[in-house]
Amino acid sequence: xxxxxxxxxxxxxxxxxxxxxxxxxxxxxxxxxxxxxxxxxxxxxxxxxxxxxxxxxxxxxxxxxxxxxxxxxxxxxxxxxxxxxxxxxxxxxxxxxx
Amino acid sequence: xxxxxxxxxxxxxxxxxxxxxxxxxxxxxxxxxxxxxxxxxxxxxxxxxxxxxxxxxxxxxxxxxxxxxxxxxxxxxxxxxxxxxxxxxxxxxxxxxxxxxxxxxxxxxxxxxxxxxxxxxxxxxxxxxxxxxxxxxxxxxxxxxxxxxxxxxxxxxxxxxxxxxxxxxxxxxxxxxxxxxxxxxxxxxxxxxxxxxxxxxxxxxxxxxxxxxxxxxxxxxxxxxxxxxxxxxxxxxxxxxxxxxxxxxxxxxxxxxxxxxxxxxxxxxxxxxxxxxxxxxxxxxxxxxxxxxxxxxxxxxxxxxxxxxxxxxxxxxxxxxxxxxxxxxxxxxxxxxxxxxxxxxxxxxxxxxxxxxxxxxxxxxxxxxxxxxxxxxxxxxxxxxxxxxxxxxxxxxxxxxxxxxxxxxxxxxxxxxxxxxxxxxxxxxxxxxxxxxxxxxxxxxxxxxxxxxxxxxxxx
Numbered sequence: 001x002x003x004x005x006x007x008x009x010x011x012x013x014x015x016x017x018x019x020x021x022x023x024x025x026x027x028x029x030x031x032x033x034x035x036x037x038x039x040x041x042x043x044x045x046x047x048x049x050x051x052x053x054x055x056x057x058x059x060x061x062x063x064x065x066x067x068x069x070x071x072x073x074x075x076x077x078x079x080x081x082x083x084x085x086x087x088x089x090x091x092x093x094x095x096x097x098x
Numbered sequence: 099x100x101x102x103x104x105x106x107x108x109x110x111x112x113x114x115x116x117x118x119x120x121x122x123x124x125x126x127x128x129x130x131x132x133x134x135x136x137x138x139x140x141x142x143x144x145x146x147x148x149x150x151x152x153x154x155x156x157x158x159x160x161x162x163x164x165x166x167x168x169x170x171x172x173x174x175x176x177x178x179x180x181x182x183x184x185x186x187x188x189x190x191x192x193x194x195x196x197x198x199x200x201x202x203x204x205x206x207x208x209x210x211x212x213x214x215x216x217x218x219x220x221x222x223x224x225x226x227x228x229x230x231x232x233x234x235x236x237x238x239x240x241x242x243x244x245x246x247x248x249x250x251x252x253x254x255x256x257x258x259x260x261x262x263x264x265x266x267x268x269x270x271x272x273x274x275x276x277x278x279x280x281x282x283x284x285x286x287x288x289x290x291x292x293x294x295x296x297x298x299x300x301x302x303x304x305x306x307x308x309x310x311x312x313x314x315x316x317x318x319x320x321x322x323x324x325x326x327x328x329x330x331x332x333x334x335x336x337x338x339x340x341x342x343x344x345x346x347x348x349x350x351x352x353x354x355x356x357x358x359x360x361x362x363x364x365x366x367x368x369x370x371x372x373x374x375x376x377x378x379x380x381x382x383x384x385x386x387x388x389x390x391x392x393x394x395x396x397x398x399x400x401x402x403x404x405x406x407x408x409x410x411x412x413x414x415x416x417x418x419x420x421x422x423x424x425x426x427x428x429x430x431x432x433x434x435x436x437x438x439x440x441x442x443x444x445x446x447x448x449x450x451x452x453x454x455x456x457x458x459x460x461x462x463x464x465x466x467x468x469x470x471x472x473x474x475x476x477x478x479x480x481x482x483x484x485x486x487x488x489x490x491x492x493x494x495x496x497x498x499x500x501x502x503x504x505x506x507x508x509x510x511x512x513x514x515x516x517x518x519x520x521x522x523x524x525x526x527x528x529x530x531x532x533x534x535x536x537x538x539x540x541x542x543x544x545x546x547x548x549x550x551x552x553x554x555x556x557x558x
Contacts, residue, residue, distance in 0.1 A: 054442055055427040059435065063490060067440045070494040071412075078405040079398075081454035 040069070099124050101261030101555060104318035108166040111158055118154035118169030122147050122213050125171040128262045129215065132558060135243055137235045138257035140176050141184050142216040147171065150213040157211065166321050168211030174267045175251050176217040177224055177300040178204050186234075187300050188220045190429045191422060193233055201298025202333070203267060203309055203326045210325040215263055218253030224269055224302045225250065225415055226433035228485060238485065239282060240556040241522050245482040248277035250302075254312045255282035259556055265313035265322050271302045272411055272493075273500025275310045276512045276527060280477035283514040283523030283551070285542060286312040287319050288500075290532045291507030292337030294323075295330030303414035304335075305453075306407065306504045315552060316511060316542035320344040323535060339533055347540035353389030355537070357382070358470035360395045364479075367400035368497050371480035377515035377524040378476060384548045385474075385541065395466055395473060397502075403459055404497035407505045409452035412441035433490065456505050463506045471537055473529040475499055477512040481522035503529050511538040514551045523551075 045065045049056050056064075102110070102121075110116040126144055133139050154169035163169070174180060177187045179197035186192045200208065208214065219237040221227030227249050228236035237252040239245040240260035247256050251268030255278030258266060268275040270288040279286030287310050294309035301307055311322030324344050330336040359382060364370045370378070386392050397403075416423075416438055423430070423438050430438065466473070476499045489495060503510040510529040518524050526545075530538045546552050 048443070049439075052442065054439055055424060056439065058428060058432075059439060064436055064440060067436065067491045067494065068443060070491050071440060071443070074401075074405045074408060074494055075448055077399075077401045078409070078452065078455055079402060081451055081458055083458075084454065 101314070102264065103314050104167065104170050104264045104321050105315070107170055107264060108321070111169045112163060114158065118151040118158060118213060119148065121169065122151035122171050122215070125215055125262055125264075128260070132240075132260050132262060135558065136238050136240055136256050136260055136262075138219055138237045138253040138260065138262060139173070140186060140188065140217050140219055140234050140253070143183060143214055146183070147213050147215045154211050154213060164209075164211040165325060167207065167325055169213060170211075170264050171213040171215050172207065172265050172267070172322075173215045173218050173254070173257060173263045174204055175220050175254050175269060177220055177269060178267055179298040179300070180204055180214070180217065183217065185217065185300075187223045188227075188232060188234060189222045189431070189434070190233055191426055197298070199298065202295035202330050204298065206325050206328065207267070207322070218251075218257055218266060220251060220253060221249035222431050222434040223300065223415075223419070224271065224274060226431065226437045227252075228488060229431040229433050232431045236485070239482050239522070240558050241283065242520070244484055245520075245522060246281065246485045246488050248281040248478070248482065250274040250278075251286070251312060252278045255279055255284055255286070258282070258284045258312055258314055260558055261555065265311060265318055267326070268310055268312045269299060269302070270308045270310055270500075270504065271306045272407055272504050273498055275308075275312055276477055276500045276510060279312055280512045280525035280527075281482040281523065283517075283525070284312060284314055285316045285319050285511065285513060285546075286310065287316070287323065287511040287535065287538060288503060288509060289323060289327065289535050290337065290509045292335050293509070293533065293535070294326045295328070295333040295336050297330055297332040301418055303411040304418075305414060306411055308504065315546055316513065316539050317345060317348055319511070320348065320536075320539040337533070342536055344536050344539055347536045348543045350540060351389050352385060352541065352544055355390045355472070355541070356470045357385050357390045357392050358395035358466065358473045359392065360397060360473055360475040362396065363400045363499060364476040368479055368499065370476045371518065373516070373518045374476055374478070374480055374524050378474065378526050381474060381513070381515050381526045381545060384545055388544055388548070393470065395470065397462060397466060398459060400497040400499065400502070402455070403502040403505055406452045406455045406459060407501040408493065409444060409448050410456065412437075413444045413449040413452075416441035416444065436490070459502070460506045463502070463508060467508070467531050471531065471534070472541055475527055477525040477527040481518040481520050481524065499527060508532055509535050509538055511542050513542045513545045515545065515549065516551060517554070
């Protein structure tokens with residue numbers, strides 16, 4: 001297993017974590033996180049995991065990254081929906097008040 | 099005594115040729131002998147089973163059997179809540195969880211007179227596995243314990259195939275009834291979305307979760323579904339529709355029924371083994387010679403259906419487990435915590451787009467089903483894999499044949515159609531129109547009666 005904390009500290013050492021909150025936010029808006037990381041940079045993914053606020057003790061980050069790429073690949077196989085303007089994604093009808 | 103189907107056992111009970119207590123003791127003996135090897139059961143409720151059996155025997159002696167299931171030994175996947183009985187979801191997180199009440203479906207089956215033998219293995223929270231770092235081992239395939247059962251209703255499939263139970267409950271969010279049923283050579287149906295109440299069943303993904311029966315034959319599944327189905331106001335998606343006689347069409351001619359073959363699913367989108375392809379062709383020929391009209395169907399690719407389903411499933415699962423993931427991360431098994439962590443990186447946009455795409459795919463399905471009564475494709479690409487060959491990200495690597503029916507909510511059943519070179523079962527999948535489960539039982543029973551495969555049991 002890749003030593004998680006060491007990898008993260010190295011990442012920090014190289015300054016990747018120097019993204020400011022504002023810059024990260026702007027990147028999220030522009031590209032969405034997944035699309036940025038899916039370019040294939042493990043170091044970016046490590047930053048994503050650290051900043052997610054989720055626990056990752058005892059997690060094999062390389063294995064997780066492998067899954068992440070598979071997930072992104074799967075998402076990319078789905079066609080963009082044709083109709084983005086009308087209708088709700090999930091059926092919902094208000095019910096009369098009893 | 100050899101393993102009986104529910105139909106056979108029910109006839110014997112009505113004729114008083116066997117007693118519910120004898121039947122229950124036979125199953126308990128099987129469990130004692132085989133469970134150390136197959137690991138289908140997490141909890142065996144022997145006292146409860148014998149009490150249920152004695153009560154059923156009294157009714158039988160008074161000629162007051164409640165239903166064809168009265169006195170029939172069954173068990174529940176361990177994500178169905180059972181009052182006063184451990185319900186773990188096969189997870190350390192719930193290792194001491196004793197619910198106060200029964201799930202609606204558990205109650206329905208108890209009211210029908212069934213004998214409850216216990217709780218069955220699953221994947222952790224019906225999502226991740228096989229796992230060897232949990233308090234209980236994964237279930238193994240009775241046809242060869244070195245092989246996987248598929249998941250997540252793995253314990254139910256293994257217990258039915260090995261004769262430990264005559265039937266049981268399963269849940270299906272992406273194929274968790276049909277996959278294990280196919281790998282273990284039994285019958286399993288995912289009914290229409292909303293047909294069976296999910297109240298009291300630990301969710302995986304609320305917009306895709308279905309409850310259904312598993313048994314040796316399709317007819318047996320029809321008996322179980324008869325008692326499991328019905329409107330339940332406590333489940334917001336429960337369908338307020340009549341429950342028909344699910345076995346009403348069994349034995350009737352297939353003449354006039356229109357069968358669509360989704361060839362591109364199993365020929366191009368996820369090419370199946372030569373043996374599975376032959377099993378599908380055999381299935382088509384039997385249906386054709388039975389009077390059905392056969393046509394070809396073209397849908398969007400299996401990968402599209404799979405992607406939409408898996409995005410929704412993973413996002414909803416991550417939402418359900420969000421708090422526990424943060425507070426008890428290391429109490430999850432390795433596969434489960436990796437899976438949930440990964441799912442947490444899906445964006446809201448991913449989820450919304452998948453739901454929108456789902457609507458479009460549902461429209462496509464509805465359009466095709468105006469022309470056909472049922473659709474046929476593979477249930478799996480080949481025989482079961484070796485347990486050790488199941489990859490870590492198994493669920494993300496290839497499109498699955500079962501996912502389109504979860505996405506659309508339409509019913510689908512699997513039928514054993516032979517055995518492969520490893521001696522493991524091969525199955526086909528038949529999907530139907532919403533709330534037309536009776537047609538699936540008719541088709542599946544016709545296939546079972548036209549082939550010798552229901553006569554073959556695992557040699558364990």
